[in-house]
Amino acid sequence: MKSKYQKIKGTFDILPPETQLWQEIETIIHQTCQQFGFEEIRTPAVEFVNLFQENIGYETDVSKEMFGWQDQSGKQLALKPEMTAPVVRAYIESGFFRKHPLCRLYYIDSLFRREKPQKGRQRQFNQFGIEAFGSRNSEQDAEIILIANKLFKDLKINNTRLSINSIGSPEIRTKYEVVLKKYFNQNANKLSKVSKKRLEKNPIRILDSKEKEDQSIIKNAPLIKEFISKDDGVHFNEVLSHLKALGIQYNENPHLVRGLDYYNGTTFEITTNSQQSQNALCGGGRYDFLVEKMGGPKVPAVGFAAGIERMMLESKQQPTNKSIDVYISCNDIKHASKGFKIIKEITDNGYKIFFDTNKKNVKNQIKDAIKNKASSILIIDDKILIRNLNSKKENIVSESQILSLLKKQ
Template structure:
């Protein structure tokens, strides 16, 4: 019996018919980040497991339930569940923090978490993320949030709400933890088993629990904003002042704590209701203690991560525009074997100039070749036979209009095709503009 092999649950294929959507969002994110002075970095797909235990936090869902970890020769490695820890490790190991500060990097990578697959949540997912290390002021918080919003705006998204919060520093958070313990202790037996453990180690994690029962109990829990120290309160107030100066609308949501332990002070999320319950398309915040915790000098830092699957899903729901996939500029149809060498030479010549050119490699007849050219949406088709080779002339057929233009098969071929293609493209641009004006 034949065994049918399918992709693993919680993963997705991106086919050539869909990849142009990914190219669109990746280009927007990359170009926007570069305009803010960020530079791309790349890190390994897996890291030493201790990296995530120290940074993400042992009481988080990510570490307790979701990491993919393997043991190789008594060393544990984990597929990265998020991008910040590995990026900061890379900054430290490669000496980036010894250069001019702030250091500003971005990345596009895949992450892995063992979760229940559902709409907007996969076991292998992709993120665009940024990290800024070296600046502790609220202006850098506003800069990071502005970068995220600019990407979402350039993608054409509407009805995206920004929620912000401050979860304080270790000083004021210690007082908040006392208040949370006092609140949850009488309800301890009602909490899930995981949250009962969190109550002693890190009660803030209860606020992030996905259990409906725990979420219901946490609904009336104390609010962190009531426990901020003067420094954290001033930082949060200044951030709001800067966001207003940038004309960025926001709401204060004291329930935002984010799902990772390294966050301090500012946390934020951009959310939408267009993709169901998993509506966070971007989230981030400040993590001033992480670099020191990982062995570096005390260095403030912050960043965000944006789920590309959710971003694309939201764009689709809202009817946002994606770049059109590049099509075939010219299909050359050799009528027999004698025309194949010239066909290859002309095709290679135009490819070097940046055109997408195809020709027959299936030994099809002319009728079948024309049918194939139609299927791939070739803009022009050129047939090469004995007469064309002898006269060193051929006819270019515009597949949209049916118009045929004679072109010389000599050293001027590339320039003349370029002129014809530019005229064709210019005609399309004018036509599109006229349609928009109607």
């Protein structure tokens, strides 16, 4: 219907029965994360804007796409566009690092980015993610990937592809970018139009190009692998051997990079093979220097974030059928107190009811009860009648008999 008010662009309501699917998916996420000893963290929707600008990078798109404003006291605030920076902030601010040398957190939360909406890309969207602080060892990278892998399986998402790479430290990346830019500039005349445009702003993206004419140039481009330290190389090989041990298929992609400034070392991405343009379901990696950079102790970390809406587009998970145990008909107000007493008793005993407060006539209530998959209908009038809608048996009962009769059915 035409409404006086409408929702903000890029936002959406989640209505039943879809909310049920969300609940089920969230339950799976909670269970799986907790199975691996991760604990949930919740952070505020709003943060000071510099938390993001200074840590995900001023020049990144995510930073530019923030919903930000100045509040009444002149503070610069923003709705959170990503979760890692807030989680790290909370981790440091709470002193958690003292209590838990190995600290494992997960979240399910709404994030906000002022992008142009399209399928799989909203302005308010939901991510879940995990962050493991305190271990620099390759086993931690592998555990994170294992959890992501298990979650995708548990959520009945098939046709995914894990790409993995090691990108070294931020300094090495800067060096690499200079070399790469030089290389592409030497071959600029052979590059596609799109890639020429990227040359200045984002040369690393050229490596991702799908244009045919770019392929041979990309093939011979210098790889970041050639620049990373020996330790990083050893670490990366360890991660790969853990994945082999786990039987997790991966695709080593020397061109894979991340869009946020804080990553280093292992990076990975899970994409779907279906033809969606927004095919990145999950992205993550190491960020060993972020905690210290944000004023905390020297603590290494690794984590990932996954887009829930995108996963739902891929998930074969179906909402389980909801059903009602007892449909309640109590149409005469003079029996209301008796009716409520009964309702209270059977709900206290765990039964799921539907009370037709609209007071349709009994005939239509029966139809309604069947349509809504009720097991039985309780008709409260001068007498109390309970009818099992599966066996079609009905009994006239006293108030005290109702529970024992329900239990028998």
